[in-house]
Amino acid sequence: MGKYIIRRVLQMIPVLLGTTFLIYLLVFLLPGDPTDGRCGQRPCSPEYVASFRAEYNLDKPFIVQYLLYLGKLLHGDLGTNFYGNTVVSELAVRYPVTLKLAVMAIIIEAVVGIAAGVAAGMRKGKFVDNLITITTLVLISIPVFVIGSLAQLVLGVKWHIFPVTSTNGTFDQLILPAIVLAALNVAYAARLTRTSLVENLRADYVRTAKAKGLSALRTVGIHTLRNSLIPVITYIGASFGSLLGGAIVTERIFNVNGVGSFLFRSINTQDGVSVVGTVVVLVFVYLVVNLLVDILYGVLDPRMSRD
């Protein structure tokens, strides 16, 4: 196990190098100089442009810019953005909110998704199964901004059941965005659980367990479910990784001040330093979460030894 983890961590290095390079390339080779529109309809004063370009190394060749950035990155310095704040401090304010939202969404996703999947799998072809299949199909086919805007308008603005926005990121304010965020993933998790459960229910060991006289609850709950959950865990793990990247659309609709809306604003204002810094952190978080998920496999199924 130890060797496996070390190998995986070492693999992260080329991935991180490659992604930072690509992101840096994409962001800083975009058309338009960041100083072009910063002074409204007037061109900025030459002093301002010169000091701005010097501060962000824009006056140097691209590869030198990138290496300078990489050097700072190795010291944990994500740079200071165009508005004078360090990217680390900007992210430190926003990550707790995004984390809270992601955890809430993932709990909803796991609980509702697995429960619905089990209910459907146990009664394959019956009414419950059909109901869940159709509901998940509807959820999958509606884009998230439609669900989000509709939920906000109906449940927030019209009926006053939930707060309209989540500016302060408190628990009650985040419930509605978490539900919206979980909606799509719930559907996938339920379908995965159902398929996997149906398959496993036909396995020999299940027949043996039944023949031994074990109750249906024990057969499904302990033996089958444990095996059936492996693909579901992979899926939930991966979706947790992307949720930590901040849900740009949902965060915008509900005014959640998380990583997603920060990234959106940074892209819009051409704040390249913030974009690169944020995405580098996102890549890193994603890699770590995936590693954790892979380690979890071993716990669920001891046969999957990694050494």
Added chain:
Amino acid sequence: MRAITPALIGVASLALLASGCASDGGTNNNGGETGGATEISIRGCTPENKLIASNTNEVCGGNVLQAVTSKLVYYNPDNSAPELDIAESIESPDAQNFTVKLKQGYKFHDGTEVKAKNFVDAWNWAAYGTNTQLASSFFEPIEGYDKLQCGVDKESGEADCTKNKPEAETMSGLKVVDDYTFTIKTTTPTSNLEVRLGYTAFAPQPDSFFADTSQGKTEFGTLPVGAGPYKIVSNTATEMVLEKFADYSGAHAGSVDKVTFRIYNDMNTAYNDVVANNLDLTDQVPADQLVNDQWKNDLVNEDGTPRYGTKETGVIQVMTFSPIDDQLKSIDMRDALSMALDREQITKQIFNGARTPATGWVSPVVDGYKAGACTACVFDPTKAKELYEKAGGYKGTLTIAVNGDGGHKEWAEAVCNQWKNNLGVTCAVEATPNFQTLRKGINNRELKGLYRGGWQMDYPSIENFLTPIYSTGASSNDGDFSDKKFDQLLKDAAAETDLNKANELYQEAERILGEKMPSIPQWYQSSQYGYSSKIAEVKMTPFSTFDLSSIKLK
């Protein structure tokens, strides 16, 4: 790329987000009153820079600084006329030497008194090249400004502050006489200097500002200290909180004890919050809510009274003729294009009344405005066609360049269609990916045809719509317009001590624009705003900001 695709979906969501149906106005309160203290929340957005008066040229930081600072002059929110605020008097015998006397007793939020040196030092600091303040050009009229700029490097031909430090640290045109008096001398006569002094960049700075040694004054800029009716008590990623300043001695004290600027990334969300009465004020109404007056149905109190308003603001949109397009040099051609434009139709159908057809180059909200300077702004397709043919027509495709990220494509397409129908010209819209690329194309004079230009006034004077945009070599003269008589009139007007006479000269200058057509005036802009049921009265200024002293709660 992962990051970019959802952002695009986010933009698409704007349209759907706001297409909901009518609402009854809502009932829940967000606990506005606690223990007798009154408070309101206003839509805010993330400032682009630290909150330093001379380094803030955008609305997100400007909104807050407007309430935190007091200036020599205050703009009346109704007619934008300048009224003396910290200044007791501003006098000049020749429109070039000004004596400013301050009222005594004005205090900064840290308790120190506002004195003459607070103005002079602040202005010198802001104009000093090495400090690279975004609004430093506002100090240009003052004598000695050029000595504070960095020298030009011989090799690169660009200003270089590391090799060539500015020659002087203070402007020779500013002199402190005593604690409450200072003098300003301008390089050339500037009769409307008084009108300019209400701009935020001219705010005084306290001693603590100069004591801050952090790079770019970032510490001061987080919680700035001003002499305004409100002091800022907290500034986070989600909100900026202002409290009424107890020792404020001016005439424009705030009426509410606590004002919170809540940060929204999306104006649709803020609008929804106002509809649901969760937010008290929004200075923006999404464009799709204006369709069929949807917003007027949404924003109604339970007793049926409206909780919305419209204010004409000092913004004008024009299309500038590219100086490198030889086919557009003839006046007949320019008049034809302008006359073939049915402004009325576009403002109604595309902007749903949020724009008013322009009749000249100056916004109606300013001192000195006179309607009708643009004689070719009257829709007349027959005459337009005649002039167009007289000018020989336009060979090839006429392009209108707009930035693709600002919702300008719709009207530009409409303009093109009208030209196609009325003149028979082949016309196309050229949308750049963003504002930056459009500005780059314009600044480098790479674009042909016409390009979009929007001008928001810095100070409410007719002069602000003429000199910076159309005088020879001006900083925002995108069309390289140059006319000797026009320049001379501006000069004469600037030297005229009688404001009414000066305005007459400016109006005469504007009529020259009517003859030469350096650009096609399109429309004046107005701002739509909404407020919660808690608020009885609120005024918006011609700068699209809320006047906090005029707010009345129920």
